[in-house]
Amino acid sequence: AKQQAGTTVLAYAPEMIQRARARLDIEQALGAAIAAEEFFLEYQPKFAAHSRQLAGFEALVRWQRPGVGRVSPADFIPAAELTGQIGALGELVLRRALRDMAAWQREGAQLLPVAINVSPLQFRDPQLADVILREAAAHGIEPRFLDVEVTETAAIGHLDQVLPQLAQLRAAQVGVSFDDFGTGQSSLTLLRRLPISTLKLDRSMIDPLPEPKAGAVVRAACVLGQSLALQIVAEGVETEVQAAESERLGCTHLQGFLLSRPLSASAAQALLPAAG
Ligand code: C2E
Ligand code: CA
Ligand code: CA
Ligand code: CA
DSSP states (O other), rough: OOOEETTOOOOHHHHHHHHHHHHHHHHHHHHHHHTTEEEEEEEEEEEEETTEEEEEEEEEEEETTTEEEEOOOHHHHHHHHTTTTTHHHHHHHHHHHHHHHHHHHHHHHOOOOOEEOGGGGGGGGGTHHHHHHHHHHHTOOGGGGGEEEEGGGGGTTTTHHHHHHHHHHTTTTOEEEEEEETTTTTHHHHHHHOOOOOEOHHHHHHHHTHHHHHHHHHHHHHHHHHHTEEEEEEEEEEEEEEHHHHHHHSEEESSSTTTOOOOOOOHHHHHHHHHO
16 A cells, blocks of 8 residues: 555455455445345245254245346345345345245145344344334234344344343244354353343354264253253254254254255245144
């Protein structure tokens, strides 16, 4: 960088310029894509560990970008957060999930809980819990069929904003899942303070099973979860050995490619029992 009369001129390597352009491109396109609703949801089933019965779904957003194809949420969620568009995208995801659930219900299915991923930044909106409950009511969905998945970064530093909203959701019987447990700081204090109903053990904890040290860590997390009366989901289960180990160590639920990939809304609907 060179100083010139009070301005800074930065010299960028070509690949940095390219990366910046790609990001700018995605950011500009995101705004239009949100307006055009180019997003849809897939639903990955969660199963009870012992019976392997379907217990619910996690909604995962997909962007079908015209002329480009499928863009991964890992690519556009950070861009949406960076550009202040995550609130609008989050509302789109919420409404789409509720619309799909209402259709399942209308067509005679017995609902099971659907979890929605909520970005930490969405909690900056003090109305978030109100919006979730209002939209659920507007779609005729009982709050107990909704779950919000939050990462601990949602809570760190913003506990005063996050706590009352999670408490409001729990009081209305919306589930609250602590997502990606075992990554980051995984503060045990947060576990105690947040009104959560489910602990989701990150794939990085499950992947090395049945390695003994990995097993010891999963066991400890399960003992902690059990003593707080939480459901414990093993995420990213890819092998039968991982499934058996996760169950043996105390996980109550399993999710992962072994049991099911994320499914289209209609394929998810087909797994639901008929309303009695
Ligand atoms: P996540 O919440 O941890 O979701 C799990 C991710 O792991 C999903 O990837 C899922 O498809 C993938 N996965 C599930 N089972 C397996 C497995 O057995 N093996 C492997 N290798 N992967 C598995 P996806 O759909 O690409 O989502 C990535 C991340 O994007 C999510 O991680 C979540 O953080 C974020 N995300 C997805 N949808 C939304 C959304 O609607 N809103 C927000 N804010 N974030 C979202
Ligand atoms: Ca999640
Ligand atoms: Ca996760
Ligand atoms: Ca994750």
